[in-house]
Amino acid sequence: MANAIELSVLAVNQHRSLLIEYEDGQNRSTARTIKPYWVTQNKQGCVYVHAYCDMRQEERTFRADRMQSAELGEEVPAEEYLTKCHKIGYPMVGGTFLAQVTGLYG
Numbered sequence: 001m002a003n004a005i006e007l008s009v010l011a012v013n014q015h016r017s018l019l020i021e022y023e024d025g026q027n028r029s030t031a032r033t034i035k036p037y038w039v040t041q042n043k044q045g046c047v048y049v050h051a052y053c054d055m056r057q058e059e060r061t062f063r064a065d066r067m068q069s070a071e072l073g074e075e076v077p078a079e080e081y082l083t084k085c086h087k088i089g090y091p092m093v094g095g096t097f098l099a100q101v102t103g104l105y106g
């Protein structure tokens with residue numbers, strides 16, 4: 001089975017949602033459907049998935065190492081990314097993009 005990072009990158013590249021079981025900083029676990037649009041890695045090697053979270057109904061950043069499970073979901077129409085993922089760039093300092101939604105901004 002692919003790990004959460006690989007599936008997050010696939011979800012970004014294929015414009016698909018991701019069904020995750022996520023453990024927060026207080027060790028609480030929740031099932032979420034997210035729509036990833038960036039996967040980044042900082043200088044320390046920590047991988048983050050930047051996505052629209054259906055549960056919270058807002059953009060959120062998820063640490064990949066806190067994803068207890070991940071599964072590819074349905075294809076997300078480009079229009080939905082345009083309306084919910086309104087940022088065109090992400091201000092990273094010393095990080096690396098692992099995947100970014102492409103083909104949506106012209």
